Amino acid sequence: MDKKVVTIYDVAEAANVSMATISRVVNGNANVKEETRKRVLEVIDRLNYRPNAVARGLASKKSTTIGVILPDITDLYYASLAKGIDDVASMYKYNIILTSLQESVGDEEQILNNLLSKQVDGLIYMGKQLSKKLKRTLANSKTPIVLAGSVDKNNETASVNIDFADAVYSVVNQLVQNGHKKIAFVGGSLENPIDGKFRLDGYKKALKKAHINFSSNLVFEAEYSVRAGEAIWDAVKNSGATAAYVTEDLLASGLLNSAMKSGIKVPDDFEIITSNDTILCEVTRPKMSSIEEPLYDIGAVAMRLLTKMMNQEAIDENTIKLPYSIVKRESTR
Amino acid sequence: MDKKVVTIYDVAEAANVSMATISRVVNGNANVKEETRKRVLEVIDRLNYRPNAVARGLASKKSTTIGVILPDITDLYYASLAKGIDDVASMYKYNIILTSLQESVGDEEQILNNLLSKQVDGLIYMGKQLSKKLKRTLANSKTPIVLAGSVDKNNETASVNIDFADAVYSVVNQLVQNGHKKIAFVGGSLENPIDGKFRLDGYKKALKKAHINFSSNLVFEAEYSVRAGEAIWDAVKNSGATAAYVTEDLLASGLLNSAMKSGIKVPDDFEIITSNDTILCEVTRPKMSSIEEPLYDIGAVAMRLLTKMMNQEAIDENTIKLPYSIVKRESTR
DNA sequence: AATAACGTGGAAACCGCTTGCAAAATGTGA
DNA sequence: TCACATTTTGCAAGCGGTTTCCACGTTATT
Structure with a gap:
């Protein structure tokens, strides 16, 4: 004893x-x-x-701890990213302090300050957007940060992603090839640059290439949830769309299930393709085709990048785009 | 600047x-x-x-940080628990250091030591079992720990759970009421006391009450994955079972989908009820009936309990069982 | 008016470890 | 064997706070 x-x-x-x-x-x-x-x-x-790591941290000014900020750990998208981060972090002997962005938006500043007060050696941010204010706080704390699965419009901040616009372009293009003239874009809030800018841009580009006029009637905004997907089906159907690209898997599964229930056969009568390739795609029936974002890898690469920044190593490229692919399952022809 | x-x-x-x-x-x-x-x-x-929280921690011997140990954050079961933990933790101004149990089993000791070296004020453990060795290390570090969604056979360690045996007893009993004579028990490794002991006990008890002989032919062990569920369907079907209680949602969804594909109508020809009530239950078609474990609450209560222990407050009961309920959806009659 | 009791705020001793610098020990070559 | 180079080690000053112990100025008490 x-x-x-x-x-x-x-x-x-x-x-x-x-x-x-x-x-x-x-x-x-x-x-x-x-x-x-x-x-x-x-x-x-x-x-x-x-x-005693605390004493060590005080003396050496290194905590071997990094802060991870994400919206919701029960969202498979973030959980997958987190896993990649975690694995690489532990490989490099870092610990992760996980903090969720609560409902209350205002306190991102507080969350950040808390993390900085804990002397984290680096940060990974997966929220929607890094506000100017946060950027400033970060800047003069000189704690390195990288965005994972999240974008910075001005590319000021290091980030790891896929090329959202290009991926969406590909899948919509594919739907066009399959003969669809009216393709719905079912996304989350268009305020979010990923959906509202990059993905929507990809969608528009694909339409343009096919000489199809863009119509805002085919663009739907919904919450990322099964229920929202189920609820929006009628509207999507009534828009005359014969296929849909959906930006998130829960939403897509709701849509899919409503479609099937209403007697519309997927993929014969209606094609659906979604975005995150989480396990949900395997659980629905029919299984959903999806853009395959290498979520785990994005997390892993982001963390690896962060280790380099923490070691002051030279970074060749501060915006990394990982290759995506498209997984064909049963919701597309 | x-x-x-x-x-x-x-x-x-x-x-x-x-x-x-x-x-x-x-x-x-x-x-x-x-x-x-x-x-x-x-x-x-x-x-x-x-x-500077590090300096503060050194001087005050409190890090306002707790360690959370779990098997896999992309498993919705753990993610849900984690969310409950996280919310309550931040309510009490604690930060969470999240660590995953890697494949390599041997290093739980190391993980624990790492966390202790970081001077965490408390721990929440969600692994399968706390080994004797770990218990010893914990004991003489006198860092409080509570198990969330995990059991300690001897009730030495504080834990928060539902009454697994009772819950399973209820659902199997329900299946019996529905007229089934052959009910399959589809679980993960029976090595794990939750499945192998508590749940299986509940299952046996329900059979006994109905004067149905227990047959090990109706007990199936599989990995927790969609694929394993799909793969095991034939065996389950061939056992003559007309209903199944499944201990995990991925597994259940695989089973369900295989059943439906093979032309067996669920719930008309075969009933399935699962255990964790994660979002997967809402995504399958038909939606799955499930034992509803209040995962978020289990996490939250576990964390709350931990705060009490960290404050040396008196604890009335070190093994807390939260009420479960049963959510009837479409995979049961 | 002298004394007691507070309410405030300062001094300084840690907390456990890292690290620059200098001393001690050892090795080397002539 | 001696001077000098090279390893090994020890010393002690922080790192940025917390906290105990005291002292001092006020106000209350008799």
């Missing part, structure tokens, strides 16, 4: 060297005689010494 | 008081004249002072 926590002093005393030496062996500093190192390691082991 | 980070000294100097006073106002200590407090707060605001 360890009465009290054992510190570096205790180890030093027991090993008959100064604490500096202990510190050196713990940190793998080369300037320690092999014999001493062995002796110290033994003592460490015997005493069950566990360096 | 803040050249350097502002410390408590800078604030003290600017406000013309000692650092002790600054510390007092930051920590809401009462022994500060109102006037002084105001002046200090102004200076803090003006200088944009952000207390």
Whole structure:
């Protein structure tokens, strides 16, 4: 029963060297005689010494901790990104402090400050947008940050993504090839630049190429939820659309299920293609075709990029676009 | 442009008081004249002072951080628990360090030590089982821990759960009521006490009550995945079962989809009821009936319990069972 | 008016570890 | 064997706060 926590002093005393030496062996500093190192390691082991990371952090000004900010961990999109981040982080011996963006939007500033006060060595942000104010706070704290699965319109901030516009262009183009003239775009809030700008741009471009006029009647905004998808089906159907590109999987599955229930056969009568290739695509019946965003990889690469920034290594490209692909399942022909 | 980070000294100097006073106002200590407090707060605001949590942690021996250990964040079960934890944690001003149990089992010890070295004030564990060794390490670090959605066979460790056995008893009983004689139990590894002991016990008890002999031919072990569910359908069907209780949603959805594809109508020809009531239940068609485990609440309550333990408050009950309910959707009659 | 009791705020000792610098120990070559 | 180079080690000053112990100026009490 360890009465009290054992510190570096205790180890030093027991090993008959100064604490500096202990510190050196713990940190793998080369300037320690092999014999001493062995002796110290033994003592460490015997005493069950566990360096206090907080004290270490204070002295070294490195916390080996990074902050991860995301909207909702129960959203598979973010969970997948998080997993990639987590795996790479632990590979590099970093810990992750996870914080969710609560409903209350106003406090992003507070969340950030909290994380900075904890002296995180870096940040990964997956929210919709990084406000000017946050950017400023970040800038003069000089804590590196990278966006994962989220974009910065001006490319000022490092980010890892796929080329949303291009991906959407491809799938819509595919639908056009399949003979559709009226293709619905079912997305979340168009305020969000990913949906409202990049994806919508890709959609428009594909239409343009096919000489189909863009009609805002075919653009639908809905919440990302099964229910919203189910609810919006009638409107989509009534718009005359014969196919839909959906920006999120829950929404798509709701839409799909309503369609099937109403007797419309997917993909024969109506094609649907969605965006995130989460496990939901495998669970619906028919299974959903989807743009395959390498979510795990995006997270992993973002984290890797962050490690480079934390080490002040040179970064060749601050906006990384990972290759996407398209997974054909059963909701498209 | 803040050249350097502002410390408590800078604030003290600017406000013309000692650092002790600054510390007092930051920590809401009462022994500060109102006037002084105001002046200090102004200076803090003006200088944009952000207390260094690491230094604070070292001095106060509290990190206001808790460690969360879980198997896989992309599993909606854990993600839901995590969300409950996160919300309550942030309510109480704690940060969460999230760590995943990698494939490599051996290093749970290491993960724990890492977390302890970061001086977490408490831990929430969602793994399968807490090994003796880990318990020992925990014990003499005296860091409080609570299990969320995970059980401790001996009730030594605080935990928050539902009554798995009872819940399964209820649903299987329901299936019996519906006239089924052969009911399959489709679970994950029976090594895991939740499935192999509690749930299976509930299943057996329900059979017993109905004077149905337990047959191990009706018990299926599979991985928690859609694919495994799809793959196991034939075996389940061939066992002669006319209904199944499944312990996890991915598995259930695979089973369901295979059934439907093979022409078996659910619920008319075959009933299925699953366990976690994640969003997957809403995405399949037909939607799946499920035991409704209040995952979010389990997480939230676990975290709340942990805060009490961290504050040394008296705990009335160290094993909390939350009420479950049963959500009837379309996969049961 | 002297004394007691507060309410405030300062001094300084840590918290446990890192690290620059200098001393000690060891090795090297002539 | 001695001077000098090279390893190893120890010393001690922080890192940025918290917190205990005290002192001082006020106000209340008798």
